[in-house]
Amino acid sequence: MARLIVLGGGVAGHTTATFAAKWLGSSHEVMVVTPNAKWNWIPSNIWVGVGELSKEDVTFDLAPVYSKAGISYKQAKAVAIHPEGKDGSDKPYVVIEHTSKAKAGETEEVEYDYLVNATGPKLNFGATPGLGVGSNLGEHTVSVCTADHAEHAAHELKICIDKMKSGETQKFLIGTGHGMCTCQGAAFEYIFNIEHEIAKAGVRDKAEIKWISNESFLGDFGMGGLHMKVGGYVVSSKLFAESLYAERDIEWIIGAHVNKVESGKASYELLDGSMHEEEFDFSMLIPPFAGVGLKAYDKAGEDITATIFAPNGFMKVDANYAAGTYENWKASDWPRTYQNPTYSNMFAAGIAFAPPHIISKPMSSVNGTPINPTPPRTGMPSGIIGKAVAHSICDLITKGDGAHLHEASMAEMGAACVASAGKGILDGTAAAMTVFPVVPDFEKYPGTGRDTEYTFGEIGLAGHWIKHILHYLFMWKAQLKPGWTLIPE
């Protein structure tokens, strides 16, 4: 009997574990190690953050779902990987530290045959002074990265709305809290949902809403923007985004590295090197992501973390990490199988894999501060990668070491994205977009880097309906309810 350990129970890890358990059956063991007791459909945290959904609406307990699926579950965080075993045993193992109330702080060694690192990111609030400490949110801003954060954000938003109702003016600053952030899409959704809720409360004239982002142009989204067919034209997402911001009376600051947050004030540097400050009454700034800080040791106990992980803490996989400067970047630099090049029984999926380079054009301020979005690896690509990795490992277990590895390159897959711009069955809107491929391939599509037949976007009520339905579909799928495998990632 082989044992597959999946580190992390987010979109990528949950997809890997559930499909592997289904395909392997009871003849092999699948184990999930995740510090969380609950699964969270993160895209809907936006609606928790404006008080339209509760935390319970977007989460569920993992233990009964894993029990039903025959998956072993340890509520713990991985601390170190020992891919060569230790003195007296060649069996690789991972050191975990329990996080459940009953066993908090206890460590344990768990042996594995195959390991998938799907830990997701460390929310690196500590990278910006005042934004937080380590992975903990600070007191000056709010966040929608977790369901708990989002619930707190909704509470703070309500206070602001009440103040506006009593005649006060409030300043809102939403966006990214560092020059190297990703996940602009979440902040994009949040700012428009806030605007929608404030308008609904009848106090839009009391709100000054401003966007701040590390994108060099609006609509970059960490993907270098996209070109889509709209009204017979092929247009850049820059036009699409700027139009929406202007329509909703939201000013923007772009190319910004937020370098300090204080009570009611954010300091930032722009690409031209100038330094500025922006005051706020309410602010949601997305933190940069980093690897979760896993260490790795060889059989002799020597630290081999730098061999297994990139400097940002994400796991190295079959990508070309020596692509060099922007002019040399190619779609083929991106990984296909997500297998670690040093230890073939280790894989990474979702945010946890180290991308070969960013997607957007690299930018830095005249002071040398890098200010560019890092690549998104969330949502649909995370699920597809998780499934491909599960398929590969199942084949390796059942067919032997020579089995064909399944591929899921982000340079060959598309993604569907629905970005909410306000919740409401009859007055809600969302930007429904698809991109193909996620990573532009300028050799195959020299014009825009993408296939404009399959890259489109439009905003409207239909998009909101789709996002609403997807919420229920993915909560259903993740709970492994009847027909879950029919719902695509």
Add this chain to the structure above:
Amino acid sequence: MKKDEVNFSKSEAFNLTMIPGKFAKSMRTCVIWQFVRFCVINIKMLIVVSKSH
């Protein structure tokens, strides 16, 4: 000033972009039209999803 054109005057950045008029905005929440778009967008998304697996 027409209501649709107010935001053009609010900033230079707003002035240099396109802002939808009353008709375009009303179509975004027109239930009949949006039901049609719902069907179209779903078909397009399913094609992209099928090409990606």
